[in-house]
Amino acid sequence: MKYAFLIYDDPSGWENLPPEEAQKFRAEEMPRWESAMGELAQVDPGFSGYELESRSRAKVVRVRDGERLVTDGPFAETKEIIGGFFVAEVPDLDEAIRLGAVIPSAEGGSIEIRPVVG
Amino acid sequence: MKYMALIYGNRDRFEQLSPEEREAMYDRYRKFGEEATRAGVAVGGAELGPTRDATTVRIRDGETLVTDGPYAEIKEALGGFYLLECPSLEDALDWAAKIPGAHHGAVEVRALHVEDEGSEAA
Numbered sequence: 001m002k003y004a005f006l007i008y009d010d011p012s013g014w015e016n017l018p019p020e021e022a023q024k025f026r027a028e029e030m031p032r033w034e035s036a037m038g039e040l041a042q043v044d045p046g047f048s049g050y051e052l053e054s055r056s057r058a059k060v061v062r063v064r065d066g067e068r069l070v071t072d073g074p075f076a077e078t079k080e081i082i083g084g085f086f087v088a089e090v091p092d093l094d095e096a097i098r099l100g101a102v103i104p105s106a107e108g109g110s111i112e113i114r115p116v117v118g
Numbered sequence: 119m120k121y122m123a124l125i126y127g128n129r130d131r132f133e134q135l136s137p138e139e140r141e142a143m144y145d146r147y148r149k150f151g152e153e154a155t156r157a158g159v160a161v162g163g164a165e166l167g168p169t170r171d172a173t174t175v176r177i178r179d180g181e182t183l184v185t186d187g188p189y190a191e192i193k194e195a196l197g198g199f200y201l202l203e204c205p206s207l208e209d210a211l212d213w214a215a216k217i218p219g220a221h222h223g224a225v226e227v228r229a230l231h232v233e234d235e236g237s238e239a240a
Contacts, residue, residue, distance in 0.1 A: 048162070050122060051230065052229070052230060052231065053228055053230065055228075057228070057229060058226055058227065059211060059226070060226050060227070061214040061220050061226075061227060062225075064221075068215045070211055073226050073227070073228070074226055075126050076126075076190070082196070093173060100175035101175050101177060106182070110176050110189045111174065112173075112174045112189040113174070114167055114169070114171065115171050116164045116166060117165050118164065118165035118198075
């Protein structure tokens, strides 16, 4: 079964850091992400991962009555927002839950696991 | 430049559609997918199952908490995505507006993170 692991986290702690500090923060966080990706790769070597740019540059597009409306995003006005996601072929939900808990944002944030249907 | 188009829509509304209406909706998605793939714009994508099949995992104080259901119960939930390869945000917005979900729900367009060229981890 293919699952998407939606990574919800509160970016307020780092999104406004100056570039050098942001980079330092990333460098510190990276080993944990690499280890999570290592676990995912063991289960599905073909897994994919996407990291999204900060929400300040998100746009939301709607078309109503043939007219295109673009607003500044993100879509959901929640404290935690999607910062990225993984998609992996996993044997069952239990294994997906195990992998979800390995993703660093499970601590402090939330990992929503959704079956991929197409 | 790669952009993620996150498609938010009302699943209940979708499930209330008649089989013909649903097929027509899938048909619009197929047409969009074909057009965007032919143009070299759609380079990935997936449709997610309904949020009632979601499971959410959190770790708090070292304890793993697993709950049934999505991260947040919102009327319009993330239902799928396309990964778009476009020269600019403006182009990505043009393509996003062609996604059927933009016509009844909303499409959030986010740039994919790329490491700065030549930057090295400290």
